[in-house]
Amino acid sequence: MDFSDILNEFKSAAVGPKEESENDRDEDLRKISEVWIKEKSVPELLPYENKLMDRLLERMRKQIEFIEINSIELQQDEREIKLLLVIVENELDRVQFLIRSYIRTRLLKIDKFSIFIRSDKEELAKLSPNETAYMEKHLQLLMDLYNSQFLGRLPENLQALDEVAGGISMVEKPDYGRPIFIKCNRDRQVVIDDEAVDLSRNGIYVLRYSAVSDLVKAGEVMVL
Amino acid sequence: MTSFKFPSFGFTTNEISFLAEQETITILPRYTMNGTRLIGAKMQNLRAMQRQDVPIWLALILKSQDKCNVVIPDWLTVNYLKQRYDEEVKEPNKFSELPWHWLPISKILLDKCSDDFLDHLYEIRSVLQDLREVRQLKARKGIKELNGVYLQLDGLSLMEINEIRPFIIESMNKLRLLSQSVRTDQLAGVGEDEAQQSVQGKGNAIDSEISYDDSQIYRTTNEDSNSKPSSSRFDRTTTAGNESGIYSSANTTRIGATDDRMDDADESEDSDIEYRIH
Amino acid sequence: MSYYDIDDILADSQKLPCKFNFSIPGLGYLNGRPGEPIKEDNKVELPLWLAEILAICAAQGDDTANSEVENKQPQAFIRLIEPEFFSKQFLNFIKSDPLRINLSPYNFYYKIVSKWSYMFNDTELTDLISKMFVSRASEINALSYKSNDQFNGDNQEFLNSLENSERDLFKISHTSYKDIKNWFIEKQ
Numbered sequence: 206m207d208f209s210d211i212l213n214e215f216k217s218a219a220v221g222p223k224e225e226s227e228n229d230r231d232e233d234l235r236k237i238s239e240v241w242i243k244e245k246s247v248p249e250l251l252p253y254e255n256k257l258m259d260r261l262l263e264r265m266r267k268q269i270e271f272i273e274i275n276s277i278e279l280q281q282d283e284r285e286i287k288l289l290l291v292i293v294e295n296e297l298d299r300v301q302f303l304i305r306s307y308i309r310t311r312l313l314k315i316d317k318f319s320i321f322i323r324s325d326k327e328e329l330a331k332l333s334p335n336e337t338a339y340m341e342k343h344l345q346l347l348m349d350l351y352n353s354q355f356l357g358r359l360p361e362n363l364q365a366l367d368e369v370a371g372g373i374s375m376v377e378k379p380d381y382g383r384p385i386f387i388k389c390n391r392d393r394q395v396v397i398d399d400e401a402v403d404l405s406r407n408g409i410y411v412l413r414y415s416a417v418s419d420l421v422k423a424g425e426v427m428v429l
Numbered sequence: 430m431t432s433f434k435f436p437s438f439g440f441t442t443n444e445i446s447f448l449a450e451q452e453t454i455t456i457l458p459r460y461t462m463n464g465t466r467l468i469g470a471k472m473q474n475l476r477a478m479q480r481q482d483v484p485i486w487l488a489l490i491l492k493s494q495d496k497c498n499v500v501i502p503d504w505l506t507v508n509y510l511k512q513r514y515d516e517e518v519k520e521p522n523k524f525s526e527l528p529w530h531w532l533p534i535s536k537i538l539l540d541k542c543s544d545d546f547l548d549h550l551y552e553i554r555s556v557l558q559d560l561r562e563v564r565q566l567k568a569r570k571g572i573k574e575l576n577g578v579y580l581q582l583d584g585l586s587l588m589e590i591n592e593i594r595p596f597i598i599e600s601m602n603k604l605r606l607l608s609q610s611v612r613t614d615q616l617a618g619v620g621e622d623e624a625q626q627s628v629q630g631k632g633n634a635i636d637s638e639i640s641y642d643d644s645q646i647y648r649t650t651n652e653d654s655n656s657k658p659s660s661s662r663f664d665r666t667t668t669a670g671n672e673s674g675i676y677s678s679a680n681t682t683r684i685g686a687t688d689d690r691m692d693d694a695d696e697s698e699d700s701d702i703e704y705r706i707h
Numbered sequence: 708m709s710y711y712d713i714d715d716i717l718a719d720s721q722k723l724p725c726k727f728n729f730s731i732p733g734l735g736y737l738n739g740r741p742g743e744p745i746k747e748d749n750k751v752e753l754p755l756w757l758a759e760i761l762a763i764c765a766a767q768g769d770d771t772a773n774s775e776v777e778n779k780q781p782q783a784f785i786r787l788i789e790p791e792f793f794s795k796q797f798l799n800f801i802k803s804d805p806l807r808i809n810l811s812p813y814n815f816y817y818k819i820v821s822k823w824s825y826m827f828n829d830t831e832l833t834d835l836i837s838k839m840f841v842s843r844a845s846e847i848n849a850l851s852y853k854s855n856d857q858f859n860g861d862n863q864e865f866l867n868s869l870e871n872s873e874r875d876l877f878k879i880s881h882t883s884y885k886d887i888k889n890w891f892i893e894k895q
Contacts, residue, residue, distance in 0.1 A: 231470035238448060245440065264468045271466070289465045292490055296467050299486065302447070375710045382609075384601040386590060397578055409590070411597055412579040413605065429590060442890040536891065569852070573845045577837070592887050593848075596880040600844045603817060603872070607837050610821035611830045 233260055234300070241307045243428045246386065247421065248414055249379035250314045250322070253333040261300060268297050311336065319344050320367050320376050381415040386429040395420070439595050442533075445588050449533035450486040455500040462496070485534065489541055499542040504528055505535055507548045510556045517563045524564060524584025532561070532588040568593060577604030714872070718815035718822075722752040725762070725785040750788070755822060761785045762826070792816065793823065798835060805839040806846055810870035817872055847873060851880035 240254050275290055315322065315332070319340055322328040332340065348366075356364055368375045389404045396402070397416045404410055409429065420426045457480055464472035475481055480500065483491075491497040503509060504527070516525040528534065535557055543550055568589060571582065580597065582590065709715060727749050735743035737751050745751070753761070761784040791797060792813050801808055810816050817836065824833045847869070850862055869877065 227470040230468065234451070234469040238451065242440075242448075261468065268466075268468055285462055288490075288494055288496070289463070292472065292487060293465060293467065295486065295490060296469065299447070300468050306444075373710050377709055377711070382602075382605055384598050384605075386594065400578075402579055407583070409582045409585060410579055411582065411601065416579075429587065442886050446890075565852075569845075569849055572848050573841070575841050575844060588887070592883055593880075595883050596844075596848055596851075596876065599876055599879055600840075603876075604837055604840060607817060607821055607824075607833050607840070610825040611828055611833050 230264075233257060237261060237300070237303050237307070239427075241303050241310075243421070244307055244310045246428050248381060248383040248385075249418075250311065250318065250328065250331050251422070252331045253311070253336065255333065258304070258333075261304065265297060265300060268293055272297075312339070314379070315340050316343065318377055318379060321378050324367075324376070381418065382413045384411050385414050385417070385421075386411050387417060387421070388427040388429055390426065393420075393425075439598075440591050442588070442591075445530075445591055446533040446537070448587070449530035449537070450484065450489070452485055452530055452534065453482045454485050454488050454502065454534075455480050455482050456488050456491065456497040457500060458491070458497045460496055485537065489537070492542055499538065499545045501538060501542070501545055501547065502528075502534075504531065505538060505546075505553070507552050507556055510553070510560060514556060514560050514563065517560065517567070521567070524567065526584065527560075527586055529586055530588070531586050564589060565592075572597070575600055575604065577601055577608050714815065714818065718818035719756040720754045721815055721819055722754055723758045723790055723819075724750060724788040725753050725758050726750050726788055727785050728782050729784065731784075751785075753785070755819065758785065758787060759822070759826065762787050787826075792819075793832070798832075801835060801839050805842045806865060807868075808839075809868040810873065811868050814871045816870045843869075843873060844876065847877045848880050851877050852884050 236254075236257055240251075240257065244251055272290055272293055275286060315336060318328075322332070322340065323344070329337070351366070356366075366375055387410055389406055389408050389410065391406045393404050394401050395404060395412070395416045397412065402412075402416075414421070417426060421428055458475040458477055460475070461477045462475050464474045466472075469484075472483065472487065473481060475497075488497065488499055492499055513525040513527060535553075538545070539550065539554065546553065564585075568582070568585065571580075572593070574580070575597070580601070727745050727747055730744050730747045732744040733742075734745040735741050737753070738745060738749060764783060797808075813819075817840065820832060820836045823829065846865065850866065853862075866877070
């Protein structure tokens with residue numbers, strides 16, 4: 206018994222950690238769903254999930270290749286291959302949907318808060334390189350449009366789009382006080398309005414994002 | 430007139446259904462067939478008549494091709510659901526325990542796998558309907574406890590939460606904005622003049638014909654450039670440039686720095702009403 | 708409050724009654740009599756954004772001020788008069804019967820309450836209005852579950868008395884319920 210165990214271990218070690226386990230793959234799908242839900246529910250932009258996206262995109266590429274290769278070789282009426290292809294395509298579509306919706310939600314937020322994001326290093330760090338390029342170009346296009354259409358003809362001291370000196374800032378920031386739904390994984394306490402509020406394990410709560418933002422960012426509560 | 434925001438920060442029923450399809454379910458394959466590598470965990474090889482757990486979306490594909498039968502989960506039986514229903518009726522302040530995705534999963538299975546059910550379909554549908562209604566009523570009752578601070582909704586499933594999500598978020602937001610308009614602490618960074626004003630207090634706003642004299646709040650004569658109070662957006666008397674950059678076509682793509690706007694961070698106290706369903 | 712939020716801008720343009728503290732030449736047009744000065748104690752309806760500023764900014768004293776004026780505090784240009792929808796009567800009605808009060812003529816009521824309370828630090832008002840909102844919101848939620856043909860007379864009256872943001876709330880809630888109902892019914 207022991208000997209074959211040792212042999213097996215040796216075998217798997219020899220194959221190397223290159224092959225991700227099925228668990229990891231499953232975990233990644235769970236992660237992207239979670240990340241998608243978070244990005245949709247949270248009022249501010251969350252940091253871009255670089256590594257996760259890279260892994261997923263890589264695997265998607267492989268699946269697309271797999272489909273292409275197998276579709277070409279489909280000479281006989283191989284029902285089973287067809288069915289497997291349907292399954293693979295279906296899953297691919299699902300993952301693509303998640304990724305697209307994730308990116309779209311982020312782009313919506315970026316559009317809304319471009320000026321604010323640009324002015325803050327921490328915020329800029331949350332963008333992927335593609336998103337940063339998108340934001341710059343988009344902003345430039347908008348600025349050119351506004352200036353040529355009407356902004357250029359306003360008196361000079363009214364031309365700014367980023368004035369913060371008046372009573373209301375022109376720079377649109379995320380509304381950190383917006384409520385979000387969370388589920389607690391263990392008993393904890395948060396402070397809202399100088400009051401400590403007890404949250405119990407497995408409880409579902411609606412509260413202001415500002416009260417739980419640290420917990421959300423650290424992954425310690427589940428966003429619904 | 431409000432710009433319609435639903436569901437840009439919420440989910441559609443289809444999206445919730447999508448999430449439900451990721452749950453696993455047991456199937457009974459009718460044939461043996463190979464599995465395949467997937468982006469997620471791979472699809473196992475299937476052996477005829479040997480139970481296997483797969484995600485629901487996969488089960489649906491196989492079922493639609495007549496390759497398997499679906500094992501209806503234990504909770505989707507008339508017995509179990511009737512028990513839950515009785516619990517709901519017995520405990521008017523608590524939600525009974527149901528699977529997180531009970532609504533979409535039951536709908537999907539009833540639609541696509543109706544032949545796999547052991548119970549009579551109309552019985553299942555009817556008890557599901559009853560459960561749904563009693564829980565909805567409870568949820569609506571709890572909404573009366575709405576406040577601007579927090580709400581507790583233990584025991585609801587995801588789709589039920591999503592049903593009332595837009596309403597709750599909008600209402601809580603309004604309540605929060607209302608309570609925030611009255612500042613009881615002076616950490617807003619607005620300046621001592623306003624602190625003075627609230628200390629003197631304006632008391633009874635309810636007396637008629639009393640004129641409100643706000644001259645105590647600000648003097649345009651003595652201002653430090655940092656305490657920019659709630660002058661209207663049309664106030665341009667100050668600032669040449671050091672506080673805001675000019676963002677115009679001219680050239681500077683640099684946007685000026687300091688944002689001395691009052692933070693939303695400090696909020697005044699709200700009422701303590703909590704909605705607790707234990 | 709967002710700079711670009713249309714509702715904020717519209718709310719700011721709602722009129723409030725004010726009285727001038729001074730006579731000011733040339734502003735007669737505010738009163739419908741252009742060319743004439745505005746007299747002290749003239750009552751005028753001004754939009755919120757203007758009223759706010761004028762009530763806050765103090766008139767600067769003359770250089771030729773005599774000692775009497777120096778001792779007086781600089782006065783604002785106008786003073787705000789309590790509008791009808793903040794009168795004791797109105798608020799008492801709210802307290803006793805929040806569901807029956809008709810808010811539809813007072814668009815942006817809640818926003819105006821916020822701004823007013825901010826100016827005068829009126830916690831009582833916000834508490835009262837918050838409570839009213841909670842009762843009305845619960846009723847809105849309960850009604851939004853019904854479909855259009857199920858409303859009876861009383862309910863219809865209530866729905867007609869909603870302020871604009873309450874109507875939006877109703878729409879939001881109703882759409883959500885309707886989506887789920889439709890999803891249930893349709894066989895895929």
